[in-house]
Amino acid sequence: MDTTSNNKPALKIMGNNEFIEDVIKKASLEELYWLHGLLSGIIGTRTQQIFQAGSATATASSPSTAGATVLVEEMHTVPVTETYTVLFATQSGNSRKVAKMLEAKANENNIPVKVLDIADYPPHQIKKEKNLIIICSTQGEGDPPLSAEEFYAYIHSNKVGKLDGLQYAVLALGDKSYVNFCKTGKDIDERLHALGAKRIISRADCDVNFKPTAEKWINELISVLLEKQNQTRSSTNITFHTTTEAAPAAARNLDIFTREKPGTLTVNEIIHLNGRGSIKDTLHVELADEKQQIFYQPGDSLGIYFRNNSLLVDEILKYLKCDGKEMVIYQNVQMSIRDCLEQKAELTLINRDFLTKLAEVSGKTEINDIINDTGKLSEYIYGRDILDVLQDYKIKFKAQQLADTLYPIQPRLYSIASSPLYQEGEVHLTIGKLQYQFNQRQKTGMCSNFVATELKPGDAVTAFVHENEGFRLPSDNAPIIMIGQGTGIAPYRAFMQEIEARGLSNKTWLFFGNPHFTTDFLYQTDWQQWYKKKLLTRIDLAWSRDQAEKIYVQHRLKQKAREVFEWIDDGAHIYLCGGKKMGKDVQDTILSIIQDIKNISNDQAKEYLKNIKRQHRYHEDLY
Structure with a gap:
């Protein structure tokens, strides 16, 4: 086949080029997805073999014709199966990582999947979906990630209708230190079930160390999907080989500085x-x-x-009438109760799991009144530590009993x-x-x-x-609006250093707030230098206590409404870093700016902001 006549690359290594191209042209979308999965699995396996053999270049550049012939034979013998849509909803990037883990395992097992960011998935498409897998994180105290807000709202509206033709599975990611652990994933799972959809497997809920639970869930899911294909493969043979994007060896060591290996x-x-x-x-x-x-x-x-504060440890030991030398077994290791409290156990983050364990070990069943009421639980744990709870319920544990209730330091x-x-x-x-x-x-x-x-x-x-993949500089030279209060200025300092180091040309605008100009202008010299170098295009500051009337960053945004809108309409990325209340106030202000400047309704302004979020131009890092 001549590659010069039509400028298309020819598959010269194949035994029957015309046949292969004809197959591809006539294939349905479902068959193409299946083919994509098959080829990805084969390529992944062969790449692994190449690296293990130490001959990547020679093997990759000279594949044999026989190998290609086998590939065509496999295409005829492996049955075409249904395609599974995999949606990930992520704030920091963990859900995307799990989706890629699932994609790799599906490809290895010839299960066709298409992986999408939930922000890129039209919510109404769910009415036509047959097989849906959702991997979803929860932001803070139970909110969906920005990318999932539209999907979440849609499935909870009256527009969606019955979904009794849908099979689905949900993996939820969260943090047990929050009361509403994995709430978004739980809500999606329960809502789809209520709409008549059928679970492929039960939902699993992952804590911050998500990989073990995620891998187990993926193993189970793959086994069930293989069973649906009538293929006899055992889940015990499924082994994970997590892949990552390549980076220069000198710049990146993926084996350390991870949560699993600090x-x-x-x-x-x-x-x-x-x-x-x-x-x-x-x-x-x-x-x-x-x-x-x-x-x-x-x-x-x-x-x-x-290490935990020794003063708090002393108070706990004094309350329990322990001298700190009592030996306990904690996480299968023997140590003194003092070492356990100072170095190993979490003492200040109270959650539902801890209170449940406390009720079991102490026999104080009245604790269940709080455990079973999310509103009461949120109110109760605010500001309290382990000592407060022990004193509230007059619990006098022995050293080992206390150790049995505590979870590891976070x-x-x-x-x-x-x-x-x-x-x-x-x-x-x-x-x-x-x-x-x-x-x-x-x-x-x-x-x-x-x-x-x-x-x-x-x-x-x-x-x-x-990693926080949802809080990155734009990949192009789009303008950036950085909005923060207090320590929320930290990532913007990193942004500006990156812009200077790489010689980027993005327009930049900082809105920063703190109590007083004279004492609380964090990194003042840095910002002055960036402004002098014209790397920082604009800066607006809000000192809340320098005048009788408190002024916050949202007020400065409102004062510069027209210019702010012009930047946004010109494709600017918006970044928010700081407290959750600030995040809500700023979003409300931006909605108001859009509505006023464009002279549109509130619903139209919300749709405009939704489009910004769909374009991944709205970024939050709130706490």
Whole structure:
């Protein structure tokens, strides 16, 4: 076959080129999806074999004609099966990773799948769908990810109708430290079932360490789908080979600085950013990666492991009348109860699982009144720690009983405030020291207090990178609007460093708020320099307590409504980082700006904002 006559590449290595092209032309969409899955599986398997043999170039560049002939024979012998639509709804990127894991396993087993971001899936398409798999995270206290808002609203509306022709499966991702653990996934699962859809397998709920549960669920799903194809393959033979995008070996080591395998960083410097007299204490923390093994991108967070405050541990031991030397078994390891409380157990994040275990071990059945009422539970756990709960219910445990109720210490996540291209071999963080009064006790955030009072230059810190794929700089030169309060300025510092290091030409606009100009303008010199260099196009600041009337970032947005809309209408990406209340207030303000400037209805403004989100131009990192 001549490749020059029609500028199309010819499949010269195949035994019967015309036959193959004819098959492809006549194939249905379902058959093409099946073929895509088959080829992906074969390519993945052969690539693995090539790397293992150490002869990637030679083997890949000279495939044999016999191999191609076998491929055509397989196309005739493997039955065409139904295609499964896989939707992922993600904020940080974990659901997408699981979707790719599922896609790889489906391809290996010749099960046709098409994987889509739920934001790119028209919700009304679900009426025509026969086989749907949804992998969905939950944002904060039970909200759907931005990408899933439209789908979530649609299936809960009256527009959707009955879905009794649909088979589906749901995998939910979440964080057990939140009351509404995996709420979005649970809601979607229950709603589809209520609409008449049939579950392929039961839903599974994944905690922050999602991989073990996700792999088990995928194994079960693949086994059921193979069974539906009448293929006799055992789920015990399904082995995961997780694939990742390639990166230069010197720049990326995928085996460390993950939640499963944290790495070690060294403290270079800790600086208090606020001026004297500020009501806040914000830390700038510089950590060194001496071996330069860490890989992160602006928008990511760093998970920090810490030791619990010894003062709180002392209070707990005193209340239980323990001296701290009592030996306990915790997670199959023997240690003193003091070591358990200081180094291993979570003491300040109360959740439903802990209270359930506490009720079982203590016999205090009245705790169930709170456990079974989400509203009461949310109200009760706010501000409380383990000691508060023990005192509230007058529980006097022995050391081992207490250890039996506690779950492992949870690392705290902080937005990274640096670019690896600008700060080579370093990771910078912006950490607000948490301090508050509750139950007539002075309390501090465990991790922020650990960083502020116990770490010093030269100390080692155990950490991992928490990727946030939903909070990235645009891939083109689109304008960016950065909106933040307090420590929410951290990722924007990383953005600006990245822009400077790469010589990007994006227009940039910062809206930043804090209490006072003189004490709370975080990284003031940096911002002044970027503005002077014309890397920062515009800056608007909101100092809430510098005047009688409180002014917040949403007020500054409203004051610049026309210019803000012009940027948005010109394709700007909008970023929000800070508290959840700020996030809601800012979104309401942006809706108001769209409605006023375009002179349209509220519903039309909401649709306009939905389009921005569909285009992945609206990014949130709220806490």
